Amino acid sequence: MIRRFLGATAIVASLALPVVAQAQGVPGGIERGARDGERAAGPVGAIVGGTIGGVVGGVAGVLGVDQRPRFRTYAVEQRRPSYTYSNEVRVGAVLPDDGVTYYEVPAEYGAQEYRYTVVNGRTVLVEPRTHRIVEIVE
Helix, strand or coil: CHHHHHHHHHHHHHHHHHHHCCCCHHHHHHHHHHHHHHHHHHHHHHHHHHHHHHHHHHHHCCCCCCHHHHHHHHHHHHCCCCECCCCCCCCCCECCCCCCCCEECCHHHCCCCCEEEEECCEEEEEECCCCEEEEEEC
C-alpha cells in the first residue's frame, strides 16, 4: 500500500513539476499545481501538486528573480505617493478598499493580473480583488 502511494506520488511529482514551474508566486503555484496534479492522479495528485507548486512559486515569487530589480527601479522612478498603513506590511496582509491607490503593472514584467502600490515607503504587489499583498518588492 505504501509503495503504491509513494509510486503515485513520484509520478505526480514528475508530471506536475514542469507545469508548476511556470506558476507565479505561492498562491498561483498552489492552485495550478493542485489542479494539474488532480488531473494526473486524483486527490493524491492534488495534494502533491499543490505542495510542489507552492514551493516552486514561492522561490520564483510573482515577478521572478530577474524581473524584481527592474520592477523595483520602475516603481521608484514613478514616484507614487506612499500610503500610511498602521499594521505590519507583510505578505498576506489585506489593504483597505479606500484610501489606497492601486496601479497597473506594465506587461513587460509579466504580472498583469496584479496591481502595485507603495505602502509605508515599500513597493508591494497586490491581488486586485482582495487587496491582499502577494509580494514585497525590495
